[in-house]
Amino acid sequence: MDKHAAIGVFDSGLGGISVLHAIRRLLPSESLIYIADSAHVPYGEKTPEFIVQRSIAISEFLLAQSVKAIVVACNTATAAAVGELRQRWPDVLFVGMEPAVKPAVQASQTGKIGVLATTGTLRSARFAALLERFASDVEVITQPCPGLVELIEAGELDSAVTQALLSSYVEPLLEAGCDTLILGCTHYPLLKPLLQRMVPEYVQLIDTGDAVARRLHSELSKHNLLADVQQPTERFFCSGNVLKTEQTLALLWSTPEPVMALGF
Secondary structure: OOOOOEEEEEOOOOOOOOHHHHHHHHHHOEEEEEEEEEEOHHHHHHHHHHHHHHHHHHHHHHHHOOEEEEEEHHHHHHHHHHHHHHHHHOOOEEOOOOOOOOHHHHOOOOEEEEEOHHHHHHHHHOOOOOOHHHOOEEEEEEEEOOOHHHHOOOOOOHHHHHHHHHHHHHHHHHOOOOOOEOOOOOOHHHHHHHHHHHOOOOOOOOOOOOHHHHHHHHHHEEEEEOOOOOOOEEEEOOOHHHHHHHHHHHHHHOOOEEEEEEOO
């Protein structure tokens, strides 16, 4: 494996850009390929079978680009498909996402934790196992957030509509006494500035982008695959509307390259 090969990252849309930022901060020399499966966003309302099918197709595309690792930058896709991907390609490094239940439990003072996530993540066996393993001594209140991903994809990061919808999901968690909120979808950290204005200062917002970047760094280091190039490349692909994706990407990534059509 070439240590200067790119790292592949994919999500149902542009939510995984929050993970891409964490990877770029920790691994500034790595070349990156990002896939936004925006024709099928959000995954949270899709069947597990469909998500597995898309995850396999996208992984095949990334492997054809000779990537050295694949980050499944989507909680729903990780829950539905990462096991199948690892079984299909046992020699490929797949790094997945999962809601940050353990650090949230450690951070909470009230013992009440709110989880903002997609329906697909909340109903997954992987999420249930996380709660059973780490959250037996706390109260976890889950809040599905339909419609939020679509607004983020449209670039509405601070619109009145987004504020109203997000508030309708957050307020019940605050009223229930939650002092820690898990951002259980990679799209949601993109709303952190809005969220921070919405919640009291004592409420902690927990996501897993940095933890995923650290795990990726550790695995690449272990296999002597950390790059040392001076000018890494970045490529972006999407399966949906290229112009729309470019417009939203420009709000999320400081030096966006042209987005290429995925073609499947």
